[in-house]
Amino acid sequence: MLSTGKLRPTLGLVRRPWCAAAAGIHSSGRRLHNPDEVDLFDFRYTTPFVKNLFVGKFIREQVFPFPRLNQQDYDQLQQMVDPVERFFKDDVDSAQIDTDAKIPAETLQGLKDLGLFGMQVPLEYGGLGLSNTEYARLGEITAIDGAIAVTLAAHQAIGLKGIMIAGNAEQKAKYLPKLATGEHVAAFALTEPSSGSDAASIQTRATLSDNGKHFLLNGGKIWISNGGIADVFTVFAKTEVVDSKSGEVKDKVTAFIVERSFGGITSGKPEDKLGIRGSNTCTVHFEDTPVPIENVLGEVGGGFKVAMNILNGGRFSMGSSGAGIVKKLIEQTAEHATTRTQFDRKLMEFPIIQEKFAEMALRAYAMESMAYLTAGIMDRWPGGSPDCSVEAAMVKVYSSESVWSSVSEALQVLGGLGYMKEYPYERYLRDARILMIFEGTNEILRMYIALVGMKFAGDILKEKLKELKRGNIGVILQTVRQRWGSGFGMGPSHGFVSEDRFIGDGFKAHPSLTAGAKLLEENVNNLGTMTETLLARHGKGIVEEQLVLKRVADITINMYAMTAVVSRASKAVVMGLPNYDHEVLMANTFCQKTYNENMQMFHDLGGENTDAAVQKIGKDILKTGNYIAAHPLDRTHDFDNIDVVPPQR
Amino acid sequence: MWPIFDYGRFVSIISSSDVYGVVWMRSLAQLHKMANLRVLVGVKRVIDYAVKIRVKPDNSGVVTDGVKHSMNPFCEIAMEEAVRLKEKKLAKEIIAVSCGPAQAQETIRTALAMGADRGIHVEVTGKEYENMTPLHVSKIMAKLAQDQEANLVILGKQSIDGDNNQTGQMTAALLDWPQATFASEVTKENDHLKVVREIDGGLETVKVTLPAVITADLRLNEPRYATLPNIMKAKKKKIAKHKAADFGVDLTPTLEVVGVEDPPVRQAGQKVESTEELVAKLKDSGVV
Numbered sequence: 017m018l019s020t021g022k023l024r025p026t027l028g029l030v031r032r033p034w035c036a037a038a039a040g041i042h043s044s045g046r047r048l049h050n051p052d053e054v055d056l057f058d059f060r061y062t063t064p065f066v067k068n069l070f071v072g073k074f075i076r077e078q079v080f081p082f083p084r085l086n087q088q089d090y091d092q093l094q095q096m097v098d099p100v101e102r103f104f105k106d107d108v109d110s111a112q113i114d115t116d117a118k119i120p121a122e123t124l125q126g127l128k129d130l131g132l133f134g135m136q137v138p139l140e141y142g143g144l145g146l147s148n149t150e151y152a153r154l155g156e157i158t159a160i161d162g163a164i165a166v167t168l169a170a171h172q173a174i175g176l177k178g179i180m181i182a183g184n185a186e187q188k189a190k191y192l193p194k195l196a197t198g199e200h201v202a203a204f205a206l207t208e209p210s211s212g213s214d215a216a217s218i219q220t221r222a223t224l225s226d227n228g229k230h231f232l233l234n235g236g237k238i239w240i241s242n243g244g245i246a247d248v249f250t251v252f253a254k255t256e257v258v259d260s261k262s263g264e265v266k267d268k269v270t271a272f273i274v275e276r277s278f279g280g281i282t283s284g285k286p287e288d289k290l291g292i293r294g295s296n297t298c299t300v301h302f303e304d305t306p307v308p309i310e311n312v313l314g315e316v317g318g319g320f321k322v323a324m325n326i327l328n329g330g331r332f333s334m335g336s337s338g339a340g341i342v343k344k345l346i347e348q349t350a351e352h353a354t355t356r357t358q359f360d361r362k363l364m365e366f367p368i369i370q371e372k373f374a375e376m377a378l379r380a381y382a383m384e385s386m387a388y389l390t391a392g393i394m395d396r397w398p399g400g401s402p403d404c405s406v407e408a409a410m411v412k413v414y415s416s417e418s419v420w421s422s423v424s425e426a427l428q429v430l431g432g433l434g435y436m437k438e439y440p441y442e443r444y445l446r447d448a449r450i451l452m453i454f455e456g457t458n459e460i461l462r463m464y465i466a467l468v469g470m471k472f473a474g475d476i477l478k479e480k481l482k483e484l485k486r487g488n489i490g491v492i493l494q495t496v497r498q499r500w501g502s503g504f505g506m507g508p509s510h511g512f513v514s515e516d517r518f519i520g521d522g523f524k525a526h527p528s529l530t531a532g533a534k535l536l537e538e539n540v541n542n543l544g545t546m547t548e549t550l551l552a553r554h555g556k557g558i559v560e561e562q563l564v565l566k567r568v569a570d571i572t573i574n575m576y577a578m579t580a581v582v583s584r585a586s587k588a589v590v591m592g593l594p595n596y597d598h599e600v601l602m603a604n605t606f607c608q609k610t611y612n613e614n615m616q617m618f619h620d621l622g623g624e625n626t627d628a629a630v631q632k633i634g635k636d637i638l639k640t641g642n643y644i645a646a647h648p649l650d651r652t653h654d655f656d657n658i659d660v661v662p663p664q665r
Numbered sequence: 666m667w668p669i670f671d672y673g674r675f676v677s678i679i680s681s682s683d684v685y686g687v688v689w690m691r692s693l694a695q696l697h698k699m700a701n702l703r704v705l706v707g708v709k710r711v712i713d714y715a716v717k718i719r720v721k722p723d724n725s726g727v728v729t730d731g732v733k734h735s736m737n738p739f740c741e742i743a744m745e746e747a748v749r750l751k752e753k754k755l756a757k758e759i760i761a762v763s764c765g766p767a768q769a770q771e772t773i774r775t776a777l778a779m780g781a782d783r784g785i786h787v788e789v790t791g792k793e794y795e796n797m798t799p800l801h802v803s804k805i806m807a808k809l810a811q812d813q814e815a816n817l818v819i820l821g822k823q824s825i826d827g828d829n830n831q832t833g834q835m836t837a838a839l840l841d842w843p844q845a846t847f848a849s850e851v852t853k854e855n856d857h858l859k860v861v862r863e864i865d866g867g868l869e870t871v872k873v874t875l876p877a878v879i880t881a882d883l884r885l886n887e888p889r890y891a892t893l894p895n896i897m898k899a900k901k902k903k904i905a906k907h908k909a910a911d912f913g914v915d916l917t918p919t920l921e922v923v924g925v926e927d928p929p930v931r932q933a934g935q936k937v938e939s940t941e942e943l944v945a946k947l948k949d950s951g952v953v
Contacts, residue, residue, distance in 0.1 A: 091771065091774075092896065092897075092900065094771070095771065095774055095775065095778070095891075095896050096893050096896055098735065098775075098891075099890040099891050099892065099893070099896075100893070102890065103890060126890075129890075129892055130890060130892050130893055131892050131893035131894040132893070135893075139897075142894075144893055144894065144897060594731055
């Protein structure tokens with residue numbers, strides 16, 4: 017599959033007939049975006065964007081032009097943004113919620129009345145049927161209060177998502193209407209004391225009753241958001257499954273819809289947390305809770321996949337939520353920087369302060385670009401439901417760390433004032449810390465990103481290897497060209513860098529972004545070669561090389577960020593949005609900075625690095641259980657001078 | 666022998682059930698009268714109250730491009746009052762009207778999301794819109810009230826960009842209807858409205874017979890949020906489009922704006938220690 021040439025669309029071709037039907041219906045029942053615009057996807061590209069980067073392929077049609085809403089949907093979205101913003105400005109007292117560690121009942125009811133408890137529930141079940149893009153947009157506003165954002169997310173992004181994606185018609189009709197209005201609150205019960213990241217090792221059991229009519233649930237879950245207030249839980253438990261082929265009896269995870277009214281459910285007292293204190297987090301115990309077999313979500317034994325699908329679907333919105341927080345912080349902090357005077361100058365005149373604001377803005381720009389690009393790919397994919405789990409994971413990792421560093425920098429700008437409880441910065445910092453931990457820790461997600469990508473590359477390379485062995489000239493030439501070219505930084509072009517011509521071909525970056533786009537293209541080629549090198553070097557053992565995988569993940573996250581940023585800035589120029597020149601500057605600067613980081617990591621991957629030494633130091637420390645080096649003041653006994661007469665006092 | 670009572674057109678034989686029958690028909694008639702208000706509400710699209718206004722460099726007006734706009738706060742209060750009348754089953758239909766460019770439709774949609782049944786957009790663009798005055802608007806509102814057979818017109822007392830406080834009064838005069846302006850409380854009593862007005866001296870209670878024009882003041886009510894489900898339902902409600910000419914209204918400007926300036930920068934005050942000093946300073950500055 018060559019990436020240039022015969023698959024470039026001809027000018028003027030707007031609709032491809034066999035894609036027409038695909039520009040239609042989102043799984044929520046609402047119309048997809050831009051039905052009047054170009055159908056971008058050739059069905060021959062069946063994989064969403066990022067995995068292809070691992071084999072050095074950049075499928076420009078999937079990311080250029082940047083996704084946009086049609087005018088009607090955009091107007092309606094703007095209409096919805098207003099009341100939500102006003103509610104959060106006038107009726108939400110975040111400081112009080114944090115002090116009391118509770119969201120007041122009126123505020124919760126106000127959120128329910130606004131319709132925020134059923135944003136993505138389909139219209140026919142009483143929800144708003146919002147697409148991923150619209151959900152991400154409203155997430156920018158709800159994120160202003162961390163506790164409320166987490167309560168809403170625990171309810172709908174994971175709590176009732178299982179019913180939406182894996183439930184049958186009866187389950188949906190029975191549970192979704194009340195959940196959409198907020199009359200019932202949902203929670204997602206997976207984590208146990210001994211099973212956090214390792215979700216497949218849960219020990220809660222569900223045993224089939226003698227009459228086969230219901231399961232008896234026994235076990236305990238911890239750290240369940242909304243655990244104390246939820247009426248409907250999505251619970252994951254181990255069930256005995258008979259393997260149809262081998263007849264073996266195995267323990268497999270099954271997902272259940274469990275109502276609190278079934279009985280035997282106790283919630284512990286709310287946990288006292290560092291941040292998001294208004295969100296209810298507690299233990300939930302199940303003691304012989306009877307769950308009718310009609311409440312099995314999906315298939316018996318298919319629970320792990322349900323859990324992963326639920327979690328993968330919600331991650332991308334952290335990009336827009338994070339950007340919402342950082343943008344608000346930039347505004348608040350800038351007010352301080354423009355008014356505070358030290359050394360006879362305003363803070364804003366000092367380059368170090370300027371750098372801080374630039375850093376915050378660049379990160380916010382990248383976060384939201386990635387989030388909306390991912391949402392756009394998910395919403396516009398012909399046939400719906402593409403596997404964007406890697407993209408979503410990338411958005412989550414990048415956003416959680418960016419929010420943490422940006423909030424910290426904003427606090428730093430205010431200096432001592434930022435440290436005081438009178439100002440909201442310390443609360444934002446505490447609320448932001450959880451982002452790197454929940455919804456999949458960043459460490460696990462990095463491994464996931466790298467391994468899924470490597471596996472994808474490995475499978476394709478196996479095919480390529482077969483072709484090479486068979487002596488397929490085309491593949492040989494292509495491989496040689498790729499390796500030879502990338503050695504000089506001149507690998508094959510992927511067709512998205514505009515050299516000089518830009519005649520309405522929507523699949524290219526605008527010429528003003530050539531600087532950034534060229535760097536991205538170089539990185540794409542580097543990654544393609546590097547993946548092959550790493551697979552050749554480690555083979556299947558790459559699974560254990562976490563430090564290598566971590567670098568690969570970071571590189572690809574950076575590349576996805578660069579893609580999103582270039583695509584979005586392109587759209588700004590082409591559409592003539594206000595301040596597009598500022599966006600172009602940001603995009604090119606971001607690409608240059610990230611390219612530099614990537615090149616450093618490529619260097620470490622290719623040659624000498626400190627991995628082995630670092631691992632040894634870590635292992636030694638962990639074996640002893642404490643810091644090993646001798647104290648700085650320690651000395652050996654001085655035998656030579658032991659007989660020196662001490663000074664007379 | 667059953668006495669026969671003649672109620673004009675009704676001839677009924679009095680019996681225990683017939684007494685109730687008559688009372689029932691009478692209250693039906695009253696009920697019918699009660700839910701018979703067709704309310705016309707004017708909603709204006711203005712620059713959002715929280716935005717910092719900037720004057721154009723050529724002093725011809727204020728900057729409106731790219732600035733956040735929303736519904737005039739007093740129009741929101743007017744709209745909320747109409748919706749409350751409908752919830753009390755006193756109004757049977759609410760029509761939201763806005764005169765302005767294409768974006769005025771967003772304001773009408775917000776009104777529909779708050780509870781209006783249908784909308785009317787009178788499209789006025791460009792220079793005509795910039796030079797539009799309350800006289801033009803009230804002529805349109807008056808004609809609309811007649812065409813739509815409305816018997817109650819509720820407007821905000823003034824808009825936060827024009828601050829004219831004229832449209833309601835002019836509309837009432839053109840229709841030759843009674844008016845109750847600066848309303849802080851509206852109650853329906855039989856066939857008239859009891860309105861408490863906020864005036865400089867305090868509160869004034871007036872009775873206006875229907876049909877009438879009311880303008881809403883700040884403390885009339887607290888407008889509801891347009892909830893997201895209502896915004897989506899409002900998509901199905903209709904907005905009819907018209908031009909000012911359809912109502913026989915000529916939009917030739919009657920006023921010319923000569924200039925728009927920032928208010929003068931506030932001078933610092935001075936603190937005085939005693940009354941004598943105050944008097945001295947006042948004498949010095951020529952005020953006294």
